[in-house]
Amino acid sequence: MSAMWYYVFTLVFFLFDYFILAMGLNIQYGETGILNFAYIGFVAVGAYVTGATSLPNAAGTGQQYILGWGLPFPLNLLLGGLAACLLAVFVALIALRRLRTDYLAVVLISVSLVLYDVINNYVPLFNGADGLYNVPEPFASVLKLTTNSFVPFFAALTGVVALLMWWVMSRITKSPLGRTLRAIRDDDGVAATLGKGVFRYQLTSMLIGSFYAGVGGGLIIQFGGSFNPTAWLPAETFVVFAVILVGGVGNNVGLLVGALLVETLLIHLPAFLPDIPGHPGLIEYIDTIVVGVLLMVMLWFRPQGVVPERVRRSPFSLATRSSKTLDDRAIIVPTNDGESTPVIQQETANG
Amino acid sequence: MAETTNGGATSPESVFALRCQELKKSFQGVMAVTGATFDVPQGMITALIGPNGAGKTTVVNILSGMMKSDSGHMQIGSTDVTNWESFKIARLGLMRTFQLSRELGGLTVLENLLVAPQHQSGESLLNIFFRPVLVKREERENTERALEILNTYGLYDLRDTRARELSGGQKKLLEIARGVMASPKILLLDEPMAGVNPALIDRIGGYILDLKAQGMTILMVEHNLNVVEKICDHVIVLAEGRTLATGRLSELRANQDVVQAYLGEVINASPTR
DSSP states (O other): OOOHHHHHHHHHHHHHHHHHHHHHHIIIIIOOOOOOTHHHHHHHHHHHHHHHHHHSSSSTTOOOOOOOOOOOOHHHHHOOOHHHHHHHHHIIIIIITOOOOOHHHHHHHHHHHHHHHHHOOOOOHHOGGBBOOOOOTTTTTTTTOOOHHHHHHHHHHHHHHHHHHHHOOOOOOTSHHHHHHHHHHHHHHHHHTTTTHHHHHHHHHHHHHHHHHHHHHHHHHHHSSOOOOOGGGGGGGGHHHHHHHOOTTOOOOHHHHHIIIIIIIIIIIGSSSSSSBBTTTTHHHHHHHHHHHOOOOOOOTHHHHHHOOOOOOOSSOOSSSSSSOGGGEEEEETTSSSEEEEEOOOOOOOO | OOOOOOSSSSSSHHHHHEEEEEEEEEEETEEEEEEEEEEEEETTTEEOOOOSSSHHHHHHHHHTTTSSEEEEEEEEEEEOOOTHHHHHHTTTEEEOOOOSSOOOOTBBHHHHHTTOSSSSGSSSHHHHHHHHHHHHHHHHHHHHHHHHHHTTTTOGGTTSSSSGSOOOOHHHHHHHHHHHHHHSSSEEETTTTTTTOHHHHHHHHHHHHHHHHHOEEEEEHHHHHHHHHHHHHHEEETTTTTTEEEEOOHHTTTTTTHHIIIIHHHHHSSSOO
């Protein structure tokens, strides 16, 4: 396989993977209104746990890490997703129940920083700043995949996972649960007065989104075979935010478009472009600036994103419009002395 | 029917849907509610009136669980719901609307109503994937009912419009329709006629009477005494955060305390219809 195809399939992998990550953040922020500025932390936990559960016991590997169960794909990936869910429960219990959106965002940034510092500095957990490496490539030995053939294979596998997760997410967002989440996003106070236990739904949203984050992270470590703290600097959260804001909050198709525009074309494609003469490596550093500018431009001129959230139209109409609308009849209001006086004049339908 | 009393509950023999006793609430030392005590008779339309700053909206916020009282008690039927969270109060059958409309702006008009029913099977993750037939059937029933209500309230043609795009009056109607969709036992209406044109005031008045005819208990904050006189069975007067008097409006007109605190200025200020 030529180098070009290797790059292309790498880009395809990141397209699908960030589509998964974007769906996870979208249900939290786009559907429920939870500003999860710690999102990349959930991705990292998923990546580390997926890696550490697929690696063998740490003894003799030259690395330090917990778990080391040598589990195969997709068990390790599921555990990565569930580990991110566990973190979500912890975060929700300390922050989600009592804090308003803006304060919650600040707390979540703090959570992200704490998580980063702990994993980066506490070596016995996930090998500290060196991170995990030599993570087994799924199915590589069974299918006798070489380094070159593994890349298109895993890109396709990620595509299948993304497709499955898109189907699941579509079912959720189109359901009454999705509608209730959007009601909470629009006004959690009103949702509560309609009998919705807001915390329960926010927690559900956090769990779903975190599972997606964990799986997305798990796929990253299995694709590259390694993962360390430079891959998930807290600011990386804003790249995922850029994906959903550029693509279109609350629209799964928009998320795929956002993943293509931001993650594939702006973040990863430039790394494969030839260097600017006299400025080696400059292109890779410019990409974050371009993403930042794009984000500002979108928020100014097209805040709804490239593919805006769709209006969910009524699935059917009334077979017959009832003739018993109140508008169509005079209303006789009894007065306090018991007599009846017509005080409301007859009106035509719809005023 | 309730009697005119000063600062207390309605007649002891009346069946109440909602009762509050000595509710108090202060904001950083400023007393907003200093002792609200009243009963809301079951199956009737009760008006909560009083001058600006009397604490009416604060009382409604406490009753709906959106604020916690500093002291006092609140009861729905025989259940003590003092300082319950609002979603639990709603599940007991108390719904509310807001003085400044709080529509769910990103949702369509129809979706605003579809959010309202309690305990929808499609709100559970497990049901979505393992009981899809039940979810679909229930959703269809809810949609049919919501469309009927929208038709009744003259909002049917706007069913696929995002709620934030409605006019002020339409938003008022939507809030009432949303409350009705939840099939409440008690509906709190916070100034439902505020900022709407006279024709729409008449329509809203008609809808409220229709809800009463269906057996619903209504408590409405209202400044328009013509409306109060025409559709309300019972009136509670709040002044300076406490219950000044309760009874029929015609009886309260004879109460000097009430006239001095509120009615005098309103009657003098408002044109006769």
